[in-house]
Amino acid sequence: MEPEFLKHLNPAQREAVTAPAGPLLVLAGPGSGKTRVLTYRIAYLIQSVGMKPYNILAVTFTNKAAREMKRRLEGLLGDDAARLSVGTFHALCARILRREAERLPFSANFTIMDADDQKRLVRQVIRDLNLDDRRFPPGKMHNMISNAKNEGRLPQDIPDYDFRDKILKEVYTLYQKRLLEANALDFDDLLFWTLRLFDEQPEVLEKYSRRYRYVLVDEFQDTNMVQYELTRRLTSHYRNILVVGDIDQSIYSWRGADYRNVLRFEKDYPDAKIVLLEQNYRSVQNILDAAMAVIAPQQDKHRKKLFTKRGRGEKIVVHEAENEEAEALFVVRTIAEMVARGEARPGDFAIMYRTNAQSRPLETEFLRAGLPYRLVGAQRFYGRREIKDLLAFMRLAYNPADEVSLMRIINVPPRRIGARTLSTLRDVANHASLSAGHLLLHIAESPNDYAEVFSSTALRALAAFGLMLKHWYELAFTASPLDLLDTIIEDVRYKPYILGDEPIENESRWENVEELRRLAAEYPEGALNEFLEEVALVSDQDTVDDSENVPVLLTLHASKGLEFPIVFIVGLVEGVLPHARSAEDPGGLDEERRLLYVGITRAKDRLFLTYTRWRTGFGYEEPAEPSRFLEEIPPELTVGDHPLKGAEAFSAASSFARWEPEPAPAHKLSFKVGMHVRHPLWGTGLIVGHRVRDGREIVDVLFDSVGLKRLDPETAGLEIE
Ligand code: ATP
Ligand code: MG
Numbered sequence: 001m002e003p004e005f006l007k008h009l010n011p012a013q014r015e016a017v018t019a020p021a022g023p024l025l026v027l028a029g030p031g032s033g034k035t036r037v038l039t040y041r042i043a044y045l046i047q048s049v050g051m052k053p054y055n056i057l058a059v060t061f062t063n064k065a066a067r068e069m070k071r072r073l074e075g076l077l078g079d080d081a082a083r084l085s086v087g088t089f090h091a092l093c094a095r096i097l098r099r100e101a102e103r104l105p106f107s108a109n110f111t112i113m114d115a116d117d118q119k120r121l122v123r124q125v126i127r128d129l130n131l132d133d134r135r136f137p138p139g140k141m142h143n144m145i146s147n148a149k150n151e152g153r154l155p156q157d158i159p160d161y162d163f164r165d166k167i168l169k170e171v172y173t174l175y176q177k178r179l180l181e182a183n184a185l186d187f188d189d190l191l192f193w194t195l196r197l198f199d200e201q202p203e204v205l206e207k208y209s210r211r212y213r214y215v216l217v218d219e220f221q222d223t224n225m226v227q228y229e230l231t232r233r234l235t236s237h238y239r240n241i242l243v244v245g246d247i248d249q250s251i252y253s254w255r256g257a258d259y260r261n262v263l264r265f266e267k268d269y270p271d272a273k274i275v276l277l278e279q280n281y282r283s284v285q286n287i288l289d290a291a292m293a294v295i296a297p298q299q300d301k302h303r304k305k306l307f308t309k310r311g312r313g314e315k316i317v318v319h320e321a322e323n324e325e326a327e328a329l330f331v332v333r334t335i336a337e338m339v340a341r342g343e344a345r346p347g348d349f350a351i352m353y354r355t356n357a358q359s360r361p362l363e364t365e366f367l368r369a370g371l372p373y374r375l376v377g378a379q380r381f382y383g384r385r386e387i388k389d390l391l392a393f394m395r396l397a398y399n400p401a402d403e404v405s406l407m408r409i410i411n412v413p414p415r416r417i418g419a420r421t422l423s424t425l426r427d428v429a430n431h432a433s434l435s436a437g438h439l440l441l442h443i444a445e446s447p448n449d450y451a452e453v454f455s456s457t458a459l460r461a462l463a464a465f466g467l468m469l470k471h472w473y474e475l476a477f478t479a480s481p482l483d484l485l486d487t488i489i490e491d492v493r494y495k496p497y498i499l500g501d502e503p504i505e506n507e508s509r510w511e512n513v514e515e516l517r518r519l520a521a522e523y524p525e526g527a528l529n530e531f532l533e534e535v536a537l538v539s540d541q542d543t544v545d546d547s548e549n550v551p552v553l554l555t556l557h558a559s560k561g562l563e564f565p566i567v568f569i570v571g572l573v574e575g576v577l578p579h580a581r582s583a584e585d586p587g588g589l590d591e592e593r594r595l596l597y598v599g600i601t602r603a604k605d606r607l608f609l610t611y612t613r614w615r616t617g618f619g620y621e622e623p624a625e626p627s628r629f630l631e632e633i634p635p636e637l638t639v640g641d642h643p644l645k646g647a648e649a650f651s652a653a654s655s656f657a658r659w660e661p662e663p664a665p666a667h668k669l670s671f672k673v674g675m676h677v678r679h680p681l682w683g684t685g686l687i688v689g690h691r692v693r694d695g696r697e698i699v700d701v702l703f704d705s706v707g708l709k710r711l712d713p714e715t716a717g718l719e720i721e
Contacts, residue, residue, distance in 0.1 A: 003047045005040060005076055009033070016242075016275040017041045018048075023235075023269035026244040027262070029306045030291070030601035031282030034244040035561065038216050039069055041242060042084065043076040045214055053083040057212040057234070060088060061219040062541045063534065065561055069218075085212070089227050090187060090537050093194040097185070098529070100197060100204055109529065111184045111399045112536035114391075116383070118142060118186045121404055125174045136167060145172050149188035150224045150256035152195065181435065183401040187537070191226045198233045209237035219561065220245030220265070224256040228264060241269070248295050251557060251595050253587070280306045282563050284313025287607050290633045291600040297632075298590050316607045317681065318630070320641035323614040323621065324358070324571070326707070328365035330610060331568050333705050334681075335551055336369060338566075346371070349551035350564035352599045354577040358570065359553050366551075376554035377540045386498055386509045387516055391535060393488045394481070397472035398528050400437030413497040415465060421458040428453055440466035441473070468492070481520040481531040489513070556599040567603035569596070572611040573624040596629050609633075611643070640681070645715055671699050671713055676721040682706045684721060 006014055013033050016026050017040045028034050042058060045051040060066040066087045073081040085092065094112065101108035113121070122145070123138040145168070148158060155173040159165055179185065185193065198205040215235050217223065220243040223231070235241040243265060250259035266272065280288055288306050292299075321327035331351055338344045351362060359375055366373045381387060389412050392405035400406075410417055428450075429439040443450050444466030447459055454462065468491050475484045489495060498513065499506045523531040540558040556569070556577075571577060577596060582588030600607060615624035626643035635642040671677070675687045682703040689700030689710075699718070700710050711718065 003044065005043060009036075009040060010277075010279055012275055012277050012279075013037050013040075016277075017044050019273055019275070021238070021240050023239055023265075023272035024242045024275070025262075025265060025269075025272045026242070026275045026277065027246065028244070028275075028277035029246055029280065030249060030598070031280040031563070032277035032306065033279075033281060034246070034277065035065075035069070035218055037277070038218050038242065038244050039072050040076075041216065042073060042214075046077060046080055051214060053077075053080050054085075055211060055213040057085045057092070057215045058087075059092065059215070059217045059231075060086065061222060061561060062539045063088060063091065063537065064539075064542045064544060065218065066091070088537065089223075089230065090190050091533065093190040093230070094533055094537075096194050096208065097190065097197070103201055103204065104193065104197065105180055106183050106185070109183070109399045111182075111395045111402045111405070112190065112533060113179070113184050113186050113404065114382070114536050115187070116388070117404045117408075121178055122171065122175055125171055125178060129170055129174060131167065131171070136171070141168065141171050144168055145175060146186075146188050147256060148172065149192045150226055152192065152226055152229065178403075181401065182403045183399050183435075184404065188226075191224075191230065195226055195230055195233070198230070205233055205236070209234055213238050214240045214242075216242045216244075218244055219249075221247050221250040221259040221262055222252045222257040222560075223261050224258060225261075228258075228261045232268065239269070248299060248594055249560070249598050249601075251560065251591060251598055253591055278306060280308045281310075282604050283308060283601060284310045284605060286313045286316055286637050287600060287603050290316055290607065290637050291597055293633050293637075294593060294600060294629050295597045298593060314606055315639045316609060316633070316637055318633075318638045318640040318642045319608065319610045320626075320643075321610060321612050323612050324361040324616055325365075327570055327610050327612050328361040330706055331362060331570065331608070332365040332369050332371065334568075334608065336371060337683075337705065344566055345549055346551055347546075347549035348565040349568070350559070350562075350566070350602065351551060351553045351568040351570060352556050352559055352602070353553075353570050354556060354579055354595070356555060358576070362553055362570070372548075372550045374545060374548055374550050374552045376544050376552055376558055379540075381512065381515070381543065382535065382538060384509070384512050386512055390485065390488065390494070390513065390516060391532070393472070393492070394476075394484060394528070395532060396437060396469065397476040397484060397488070398532060400441060400469060400473055401435035403436055406437050406440075410465065413492060413494070415461050417458065417461050417465070421454060421462070424453060425462065437469065441470050442466075444470050476528050477526065480525045481523045481528050482517060484528065485517060485520050556595045559599055559602050563602055563604055565604045566606040566608075567599070568608040568610065569599050570610045572596075572609055572627040572630045573615055574627055575615065575624070577627050577629065593629060596627075609638075639717075641711075669697060671697055671718070671720070677701060677713075678719045678721050679703065679709075680717050682709070685709075 006017065009017060013036065016024065016037045026034055026037055038058065042056055045056060046053055058069060060069060070081060070084070070086050073084065097104065097110070098108045101110070119138055119142050122142045123133065126133050126136055126138055126141065155169050155176060158169045158172065160169070179189065212234055215231060217231060231241065245262055247259045247262055250257060285308055288308055292306065319330055321330055335346070335349050339346055353359065356377060356379070363373070363375065389409055392408040395402050395405045396409065410422070425436050425439060429436045432439065440462060443459070443462050447463040450459055472484060472488060475487060495510065498509050519535070520531060540555065541560070541562070544552060544554070544562065578589055578592035582592045609630060611626045611630060612624050614621045631643050633642070635645045669692070671687055671690055673687050673690050676684060677687060678684050679701070682705045685701040685703035687699050688702050688708070691698050697713055698710060699713050700708060701718070702708050
């Protein structure tokens with residue numbers, strides 16, 4: 001019997017969901033139900049084909065997407081969903097590597113280094129090699145290492161063409177050595193080690209490729225080379241693979257993603273069944289048309305148009321503001337008004353921008369208006385000093401070899417362990433083939449053995465720290481993550497340290513600690529590795545909290561896969577979107593275009609696009625040009641300040657003016673200074689300025705809602721009150 005849930009699919013979706021075993025590719029535009037197809041296929045495989053959940057692997061782009069998918073599947077399948085493997089490539093690989101650790105040059109309690117610590121380690125390596133970090137900037141070297149790993153290259157695979165290659169090779173080699181010594185892996189390692197494990201130890205590959213009878217991958221256009229190869233290995237036995245994606249939405253090439261994996265897939269699985277979906281269930285037609293206009297110049301050619309049965313919807317509002325502050329004011333006022341009029345709930349809104357820094361004026365305006373909001377972004381929380389400190393303590397407790405963490409916190413709060421003592425500690429450890437952390441554990445047990453190596457004060461400080469570490473190390477495997485965290489906070493007297501002399505000012509730091517305690521509290525005893533893994537692999541999107549009924553602020557990159565009833569995209573000016581840097585690399589401009597396409601297609605019902613006349617640089621303002629992408633949206637889909645509307649009106653008016661003696665107005669003048677007027681969006685205002693330009697009236701109106709605006713009353717639909 002056909003499962004009930006197939007009713008919630010259109011014929012093309014159903015075809016994909018119920019397709020026979022074998023390779024399957026779903027290519028389709030945003031909002032067409034790709035993620036739904038993937039989710040329902042899992043349910044179908046279990047309910048109708050009789051697959052065991054244990055044998056199914058679904059790969060998502062973020063942890064949040066994984067949780068969401070699991071939640072949906074629980075709704076469809078009940079308890080069966082618990083045994084499914086759903087997660088990101090990174091999380092999946094971490095699990096495999098821990099399980100197979102005895103075959104690998106690190107142990108099962110390896111830590112995952114966060115992006116900051118990775119860079120810090122590269123910097124240290126560059127210093128230790130006596131290289132000039134201005135000539136070889138750590139950020140750049142780290143990127144090159146990351147690229148090499150994502151292309152599947154070991155240090156020895158780096159060619160020796162020139163001096164720079166040699167340096168890269170040296171840095172990469174030592175970086176990798178240090179990681180292993182610290183029993184730590186970086187993000188790329190998780191993927192890379194797994195791929196090597198599969199290739200070098202066929203019996204391991206055999207095990208996993210037999211376990212996962214079905215593999216399903218969402219957001220396939222943003223997989224990188226190593227991820228693609230992993231998928232191929234994992235499906236080598238059964239070849240039951242479903243990938244879903246949209247080339248027009250690939251926006252992570254700067255992180256090594258390669259949409260050509262879609263083309264590789266078609267080549268590597270020539271027998272793949274291909275399903276195209278064309279109906280969009282998310283957005284109204286005006287929004288879809290705007291999106292299609294933006295992507296048209298480079299659209300993936302073998303796809304047809306998107307359509308919706310949801311109707312035209314409201315027009316897209318385009319708004320020109322003087323500067324970023326006025327833009328933020330427009331956003332916040334519009335939201336406040338729509339909420340006050342009962343047209344929307346606060347949680348219906350999302351405000352998107354190209355770069356993180358653009359959130360600042362918006363946050364200021366929300367704060368001024370006294371309206372709560374939520375800023376999406378992992379850095380804001382996980383980048384805080386107090387969070388990084390405490391996580392370093394916890395990582396060290398889990399993996400005492402983690403030297404980057406040890407060095408971060410050995411003097412937090414200050415313990416007077418000096419640079420000389422630390423360097424001796426390292427030398428002795430090296431000599432004994434131990435990590436510095438493990439040596440500390442020894443010192444704690446028998447300090448007298450080291451009486452000749454360290455001064456008595458140094459030895460006392462080291463032994464005291466070693467004793468605490470010993471206790472934490474035990475707790476790491478027996479207590480809950482929260483108990484461990486609280487013990488650490490207590491042992492090192494972290495609260496008085498963080499509150500310091502300015503308890504009021506530093507209160508927010510302590511609030512962050514409380515937030516971390518809340519996160520830790522969600523994990524049971526013995527789940528420290530899960531907790532650490534989750535926080536190491538956190539992405540911006542994982543901080544989107546749907547349960548709060550407040551507007552969210554997020555970058556266009558973080559908006560991938562999400563949807564919101566009402567979307568604002570701000571800062572649509574040249575240099576911001578497209579970003580100035582995009583001119584530097586080939587294909588950069590196309591990726592910016594796709595980024596806006598992704599943003600627009602997040603909107604279900606209403607879309608607001610804003611740009612500014614002035615742009616704030618570093619301490620100065622410069623004139624801004626509306627984004628070229630904005631100009632590509634047909635003006636008739638919009639109301640407000642479409643940049644071409646002004647120009648069109650201008651050229652129409654000027655050809656008309658040729659027949660009329662200047663400066664006689666083409667129309668009867670109807671507005672005067674002092675008149676009360678009403679604007680369809682901004683409500684009531686007072687005319688404070690009036691002039692005639694090329695035969696058309698231009699008025700300055702002081703609106704109660706948004707302040708001063710200069711506009712063409714006819715285009716704007718201004719009415720006399
Ligand atoms: P994106 O490319 O942005 O990731 P997508 O193709 O994955 O989008 P989904 O997120 O799966 O699209 O679906 C978009 C919206 O449409 C969701 O709210 C989903 O529940 C809804 N939807 C999809 N298919 C149907 C359907 N057949 N009937 C009703 N609603 C649907
Ligand atoms: Mg999706």
